[in-house]
Each structure stands twice: as C-alpha cells, then as structure tokens.
Amino acid sequence: MTVAQDNKSQWLSIEQKYLPVHFQLAQLLDLVMSADIPQHKILRGTGLFYEDLVRSDALICPKQMAVLVANTQQYLSHQEVSFRWGASLWPGYAGVFSQSLGASESLLAALETLKLFRHWLSPVVVPDIHITDTLCLVYWKNTYGVDEKVRRFFVEAYMSALVSLTIEHSVDGQSHWRCGVQHLDANGPHRVYLGEHVSCLNMDVMVIERREAEIEWRKGSMHLRELATQQALTAYRHVDAETFPEAVQVYLSSRLSEATSVAVAAEAFSMSCATLKRRLSAYGTHFQALLDEVRMQHSLYLIHVLGWSNERIADYLNVGDSANFRRAFKRWTGLSPSASRDKYASFIPRQIKSNQSSHTNSELPPSGLPEYAL
Amino acid sequence: MNSLLTLHTRKLLFISLLAGMVFGASMLFGETKVIADVNWLDVLGEGGSALAIAVWLVMILRSRPAGRVTNLLTLGLGFIFLAMWQDTLDEFFAFSASQIWENIIESGFFPMGLALLTYGLWHWHKEQLSIRSQLLKREQCFRDHLWIDNIGQVAGIDQVRAALLKNWHDSNISRALVFAEIHNFSAFERRYGFREAERLLRESGEIIMLNLRQHDLMCRFARDRLVILLPSTNPDQAMLIAKDIQSAIQHFAFRESSSNERIHIELRIGVAVRQLGDLPEDLIEKGHRAIESASSGNGLSLVS
Numbered sequence: 001m002t003v004a005q006d007n008k009s010q011w012l013s014i015e016q017k018y019l020p021v022h023f024q025l026a027q028l029l030d031l032v033m034s035a036d037i038p039q040h041k042i043l044r045g046t047g048l049f050y051e052d053l054v055r056s057d058a059l060i061c062p063k064q065m066a067v068l069v070a071n072t073q074q075y076l077s078h079q080e081v082s083f084r085w086g087a088s089l090w091p092g093y094a095g096v097f098s099q100s101l102g103a104s105e106s107l108l109a110a111l112e113t114l115k116l117f118r119h120w121l122s123p124v125v126v127p128d129i130h131i132t133d134t135l136c137l138v139y140w141k142n143t144y145g146v147d148e149k150v151r152r153f154f155v156e157a158y159m160s161a162l163v164s165l166t167i168e169h170s171v172d173g174q175s176h177w178r179c180g181v182q183h184l185d186a187n188g189p190h191r192v193y194l195g196e197h198v199s200c201l202n203m204d205v206m207v208i209e210r211r212e213a214e215i216e217w218r219k220g221s222m223h224l225r226e227l228a229t230q231q232a233l234t235a236y237r238h239v240d241a242e243t244f245p246e247a248v249q250v251y252l253s254s255r256l257s258e259a260t261s262v263a264v265a266a267e268a269f270s271m272s273c274a275t276l277k278r279r280l281s282a283y284g285t286h287f288q289a290l291l292d293e294v295r296m297q298h299s300l301y302l303i304h305v306l307g308w309s310n311e312r313i314a315d316y317l318n319v320g321d322s323a324n325f326r327r328a329f330k331r332w333t334g335l336s337p338s339a340s341r342d343k344y345a346s347f348i349p350r351q352i353k354s355n356q357s358s359h360t361n362s363e364l365p366p367s368g369l370p371e372y373a374l
Numbered sequence: 375m376n377s378l379l380t381l382h383t384r385k386l387l388f389i390s391l392l393a394g395m396v397f398g399a400s401m402l403f404g405e406t407k408v409i410a411d412v413n414w415l416d417v418l419g420e421g422g423s424a425l426a427i428a429v430w431l432v433m434i435l436r437s438r439p440a441g442r443v444t445n446l447l448t449l450g451l452g453f454i455f456l457a458m459w460q461d462t463l464d465e466f467f468a469f470s471a472s473q474i475w476e477n478i479i480e481s482g483f484f485p486m487g488l489a490l491l492t493y494g495l496w497h498w499h500k501e502q503l504s505i506r507s508q509l510l511k512r513e514q515c516f517r518d519h520l521w522i523d524n525i526g527q528v529a530g531i532d533q534v535r536a537a538l539l540k541n542w543h544d545s546n547i548s549r550a551l552v553f554a555e556i557h558n559f560s561a562f563e564r565r566y567g568f569r570e571a572e573r574l575l576r577e578s579g580e581i582i583m584l585n586l587r588q589h590d591l592m593c594r595f596a597r598d599r600l601v602i603l604l605p606s607t608n609p610d611q612a613m614l615i616a617k618d619i620q621s622a623i624q625h626f627a628f629r630e631s632s633s634n635e636r637i638h639i640e641l642r643i644g645v646a647v648r649q650l651g652d653l654p655e656d657l658i659e660k661g662h663r664a665i666e667s668a669s670s671g672n673g674l675s676l677v678s
Contacts, residue, residue: 030567030568031568034567034568034569034572080596080597083596083597084563084568084597087560087563087564087597088560088563088564088568164560164564167560168560168561168564172670173670174670187531187532187595188596189595189596189597191596191662192595192596192597192599193596193597195666196662196663196666
C-alpha cells in the first residue's frame with residue numbers, strides 16, 4: 001500500500017523559497033531597528049538585501065529565516081527578544097493566512113488554521129497540533145534540524161505568539177494555556193509572556209482543555225475565516241504543505257501497533273530504503289528518531305491523559321512487555337514512566353485527569369491523537 | 375571631594391617617600407654647596423615647576439576615581455615631579471660624575487614621565503569621548519539598561535533578591551514587594567510598535583520612581599513587569615504606596631509620537647507581604663501571583 005500521492009514527488013525543504021519576505025520578518029526587523037542595529041548586520045549571510053525586504057514578491061526559505069534569527073541573537077543578545085517578537089507576531093502580516101487566523105471564532109478554529117498553514121505562519125519550528133476529545137496539544141518540532149540556540153528562539157517566539165493571540169482574542173483576556181519548556185529560567189521572561197502555568201519538561205509542548213478552546217472569541221467570523229482559508233489554499237496550491245519527515249510520522253502514527261521497519265516504510269512511499277534514508281537525512285533526522293518520537297508522543301498521551309498502565313501501552317505500541325516499555329520510554333524521554341507521571345502531574349489540567357481516571361480501564365482508543373490535516 | 379583623595383593616599387605616600395629618598399641620597403652622596411654658589415633663579419624656576427606638578431597631581435587625584443587612566447596620569451606626573459625635584463636639589467648639592475643615579479633621575483625620569491603622561495592623556499581623551507556620547511544619549515542609556523543589556527535585567531531581580539536577603543532572618547523587619555504592570559501593554563506594543571512601547575515603559579518607570587522613597591528599589595522583571603522592593607514597610611503602607619503609584623500613572627498624559635494621541639495608561643498592581651517562614655523566593659512567587667490576580671481582577675491585589 002502506498003501513502004504517497006502519485007503526483008507528490010516533492011516535499012517542503014529548508015531551501016525552498018516559498019515564504020513572502022514580509023510575513024514574519026516585518027516585526028523582527030522593526031524590533032531590530034528599534035534597538036538601532038543596522039539592518040545590514042542582521043541580513044548578513046542571508047543573501048537578502050534591504051531592497052528585497054520592501055518588495056512584496058520576494059520569497060525566502062526557512063534556512064534564510066534561521067540565519068536571520070541567528071544574526072538577531074548575535075546582535076541583540078537580550079533574552080527577551082524572542083518573546084517580544086512572538087508577542088507581536090500573530091495574526092500579523094502574513095496576508096490571507098493572517099486574515100484566516102485573525103478571523104478565528106474560537107481558539108479551536110485558530111488551531112485548525114494554524115495546523116493547516118503551519119508552514120506559513122510558523123516556519124522553521126513547526127507546530128504539530130493534535131486536537132482530541134478533551135485536549136488541544138501543540139508540540140513544537142525542529143522540523144529542519146536547526147541549531148539548538150535558533151530552535152529555542154523560535155520555540156519561545158511561537159509559544160509567546162500563541163499565548164498573546166489567545167489573550168488578545170479571548171473574551172476574558174486570559175490565556176489558559178499550559179506550557180512545558182525544555183529550558184526554564186525562573187527569573188526569565190517565561191512567566192510574564194507565557195502565563196503562570198509554565199513547567200520545565202523534557203519537550204516543548206503546549207496544552208489546553210478543549211472546552212476552553214471552544215469558547216467563542218471576540219471579533220471572530222466563521223465566514224471571513226473560511227473565505228480567507230479558501231483564498232490561501234487556492235493561492236498557495238503550488239507549494240507543498242508538508243515536509244517528508246512529517247509525512248513519515250503521519251504514516252507511522254497510523255500504524256503504531258504494527259511492526260515497522262525502514263523497508264516497510266520505504267515501500268509505502270514507493271521508494272528504495274536508501275532514498276528514504278537520504279531524504280530524511282536532508283532534514284537532519286533518521287527513521288528511528290522519527291519512530292521514537294511518534295511512540296514517545298503517543299505514550300506520553302496514553303500515560304498522562306488516558307492514564308493507561310505500562311503493560312497496556314507496551315502491548316499497544318508493540319514494544320514487548322512492560323519492562324521493555326519502561327526501558328524504551330526512558331530512552332525517549334530521559335525519565336522512567338513513574339518519574340514522568342510526577343513531572344507531568346502539574347502540567348496536565350487536573351480536570352482532565354479526574355475525568356479520565358473514571359474510565360482508566362475503559363477501552364478508549366488513542367484515536368485522540370489524530371492525523372495531520374491536509 | 376576629599377573622599378576621592380582617600381582612594382589615592384597610597385599613591386601620594388609612595389611619591390612622597392620616593393621624593394624623601396631622593397633627598398636623603400643627595401645628602402648622602404652629594405656635597406653641599408655654599409650658599410654663594412646657589413643660583414636662586416634656577417631654584418625658583420625648577421623648584422616652582424616641581425611644586426606646580428605636585429599641585430597638578432593632587433588636583434587630578436582629587437577629581438578622579440581609581441582606575442587605569444588615573445594610574446597612568448599619576449605615574450607620568452610622578453616621574454616628572456621626581457625629575458624636577460632632583461633638578462631642584464642639585465642646585466644645593468654638587469655631584470661627582472660617578473653618581474650615575476643622579477643623572478638618571480634628572481634626565482631619564484623626565485622623558486619617561488612625559489611618555490606615560492601622554493599615554494594616560496590619550497586614554498583620558500577616549501574616556502571623555504565615550505562619556506560625551508553617553509551624555510548625548512542619556513535616554514538611550516536608560517533604555518539600554520531596561521531592554522538591551524541582559525546583564526542589567528538579570529542584575530535587576532538579583533539585586534532585589536540580594537536586598538531581600540539582607541537581614542532576612544530578622545522577622546521583625548517587615549518587607550513588601552510591589553509588582554506592577556501596565557494594563558494591555560502587549561496590545562499597545564502591537565498597535566504602536568516597539569519603539570513607542572519602550573518609551574511608554576521608560577516614562578512610566580520614571581513616574582513610578584518619583585513616587586518612591588529614597589531607600590525603595592525598583593527593577594524590571596520582564597516585559598512591563600516591574601518589581602519594587604519596599605523595605606521596612608507594613609502591608610497598609612505598601613497598599614498606600616501602591617495606590618499612589620496607580621493614581622500617578624492614571625494622571626500621566628502619554629502622547630503617541632506620530633499622532634499626538636493621548637493614551638490612557640492604567641497600572642495593575644500586586645502587593646506581596648512577607649509572612650513568617652517565607653523565603654525570599656516565596657515572596658517573589660507571591661508577587662507574581664498577586665500581579666496575575668490583579669490583572670484578571672480589579673487591578674489591585676494583595677497576597678500575604
């Protein structure tokens with residue numbers, strides 16, 4: 001069985017110039033200029049000139065964005081720059097994408113838009129959004145394997161962007177997001193920009209209860225959002241909206257209980273093992289890493305949200321007995337399942353846990369983690 | 375002014391000691407001239423120069439903090455002074471040609487001193503240029519301190535923590551932390567841009583500062599979250615100060631630069647009061663909780 005569409009031989013790559021230059025850079029350059037840093041310093045090594053920035057048809061690639069951010073970090077080393085940039089980022093100036101995001105009638109709708117247009121609204125570190133019956137989860141993924149420092153900048157910016165967007169549009173002016181970050185400085189700006197529920201976890205993830213996300217937003221309009229979404233889909237139809245590792249992970253998520261290998265996956269994508277490996281290495285990743293990540297995400301969800309036992313997860317993920325699962329889980333997350341339960345105790349909304357604990361033994365399928373849209 | 379001089383007493387003592395040693399050596403190794411042989415015009419000229427240089431040295435040391443530039447200027451003037459001093463002394467003592475040390479001091483110290491003085495003056499010149507540019511951009515400095523300089527920011531909250539730790543064990547001394555935020559600062563930043571937001575923060579900060587007492591300490595935590603430490607302040611006094619700050623900001627007429635639009639500013643304030651058994655960290659955490667509940671409530675909250 002093949003999952004790759006016949007007409008799809010190309011995936012989005014780090015060097016593909018598809019992003020209109022003003023989308024994200026407008027605010028970043030404003031920020032840099034407000035600190036009196038000459039633009040040419042920030043543009044160094046990007047292959048861009050000031051003239052490009054004011055041209056509406058100039059396109060850039062994720063790699064150029066990463067270089068720009070690295071330059072920004074060099075000349076504006078202040079810890080808060082990422083958060084400030086993020087706080088002003090959305091809905092922003094990304095044309096129809098921003099219109100679609102800005103017209104969202106609820107956070108849930110905004111998340112759907114963000115999921116659909118993740119590569120335009122949130123390039124380089126792309127969100128992996130899952131909406132389940134009870135929760136909305138946003139994992140921030142280093143899609144192109146950029147440098148750790150740059151990755152962190154984008155994560156901080158986009159997290160701050162999502163929180164700010166929520167505060168700006170919600171009726172009560174509050175963000176109910178819970179943010180887990182890998183690097184948390186108690187005296188740093190996290191608490192101010194991301195709200196009071198920030199914890200230090202082994203991944204960068206945001207979670208909110210679905211019923212919170214369903215509350216209607218101010219200034220939302222379903223018709224405007226759908227119109228903008230249709231326009232965006234038409235205007236950017238020629239751009240691939242998925243990277244190869246994303247496609248592989250979607251494939252892997254749908255076959256969690258089956259035995260998987262590079263060969264099986266390669267066959268599903270109608271390519272040789274060597275091609276699959278080569279394609280993945282172009283994104284700075286490999287098959288096992290993607291498989292581990294998918295399994296980790298699912299097991300975290302099964303442990304912390306659905307409250308499954310180790311045995312049951314081991315069985316479900318087809319990783320042998322519970323001892324095997326504990327070992328594997330420790331390898332993925334650096335924590336044993338029980339340590340992880342403690343660590344995530346304050347992260348998952350209490351409401352969810354108490355709701356779920358009543359049917360811990362029920363046969364809830366983990367269909368909660370849906371596939372990618374598009 | 376005199377207090378600056380105390381920074382340099384060692385330098386002055388050392389130079390005086392050297393001058394004394396030179397005098398002693400001249401007494402020891404030179405032959406005292408008869409009064410009739412003394413050229414009084416030379417004594418006046420050379421002695422006067424030595425005295426003038428000594429006066430310069432004291433004047434410079436009285437007006438300068440300790441540091442490299444000061445050390446260079448002291449060394450330079452010190453050598454010149456010693457050369458002039460020896461020059462004066464040889465009007466009273468005759469030296470044989472074998473007394474090389476006398477020659478070295480008299481002829482060698484002078485150019486050496488000039489070289490050091492020149493080098494010191496060059497640094498002084500650079501120092502002046504940078505001070506001047508700082509004065510020109512006073513506003514810039516303040517902003518740098520608030521936003522750009524990460525050391526400034528971290529030192530800020532660290533400073534508050536250090537001040538909290540002082541006499542922390544003495545639970546009789548009451549302490550309060552006031553956390554303040556500008557209402558809807560993020561929306562303001564999005565609408566008017568980063569520069570205007572920085573200006574708003576800077577100017578609000580100055581107004582808050584005017585309403586604080588001499589011993590209160592203010593720093594910025596992040597974004598617009600300001601932290602004010604009120605030492606020896608009971609909860610009632612802290613609430614009073616908080617309300618004063620709030621009303622001062624309420625009357626602040628902030629005008630947006632391009633449109634001259636008057637923007638109404640409101641301050642959200644959370645007050646945290648120390649309880650027995652609290653650690654400094656707990657007090658700071660209470661402050662965060664207080665400001666968070668103030669932001670979602672009526673704008674002023676107290677957590678004790």
